[in-house]
Amino acid sequence: MTIVAIWCRHSGDNVIGAGSGLPWKIPSDTRRFRNLTEGQIKVMGRRTYEGMPQKVLMGKRVIVLDIDNTCEVFDKENHFIVDNAEKLKDYPEDLYISGGASVYAVFFTTPKIMPDIVVDCVYGGEICAESKDLININASVSVLEQKYFALPQHFELDGVTTTVWLKKGDFVEQSVVKKILQYLETEGK
Ligand SMILES: NC(=O)c1ccc[n+]([C@@H]2O[C@H](COP(=O)([O-])OP(=O)(O)OC[C@H]3O[C@@H](n4cnc5c(N)ncnc54)[C@H](OP(=O)(O)O)[C@@H]3O)[C@@H](O)[C@H]2O)c1
Secondary structure (H helix, E strand, O other): OOEEEEEEEEOOOOEEEEOOEOOOOOHHHHHHHHHHHOOOEEEEEHHHHHHOOHHHHOOOOEEEEOOOOOOOOOOOOOEEEEOOHHHHOOOOOOEEEOOOHHHHHHHHHOHHHOOOEEEEEEEOOOOOOOOOOEEEOHHHHHHHHHHEEEOOOOEEEOOEEEEEEEEOOOOOOHHHHHHHHHHHHHOOO
16 A cells, blocks of 8 residues: 655645635646546545535545544545544555645654655645735645655746655555556646
């Protein structure tokens, strides 16, 4: 099993969200997330799940992390609740960790479920002026900088620079890395 984390953070302050939504509107970033996770199991926290448009997740396989198990999923065939992220260790399929901040924090600080690969999208533009309740991932980025190394390729699109990082000292499934890089090399062309 390969665990891939994917996010878009704001350059400098590592902000990823405002309240239950995103503090920017970047269609190519949304498309990148959709294409890189297509057909894969997305893992997300209850707040991110509830904040995403239902049509984006309908029919897609999603694991919703929800400690108190009260979240009502809207696609009972494809969406499942897990009350403890550690239960996902040794999961039989690849997992794409899709946020939000508290879920990234759990995965980056729990050795048995630390992501093998991180798709690190960094947005250098302005945050929407009316954004409130900004949420950052400083803690997860700090782990990223210490325990991962960046591949040399950088991909630029619409003010977002994407870099792929791999966990130091561990075997990382190269076919998954290759597939991600192939997508990033061709997007926007
Ligand atoms: N820019 C990006 O790439 C990106 C990606 C995703 C999300 N976001 C943004 O991130 C923000 C949401 O982040 P958030 O930190 O507030 O919420 P979140 O991580 O989406 O969800 C938090 C909830 O997840 C559950 N949870 C947390 N740790 C768990 C664990 N170890 N085991 C089981 N369940 C666990 C808890 O649910 P219960 O309280 O129900 O128990 C917790 O309240 C939003 O602004 C969203 O737009 C941004």
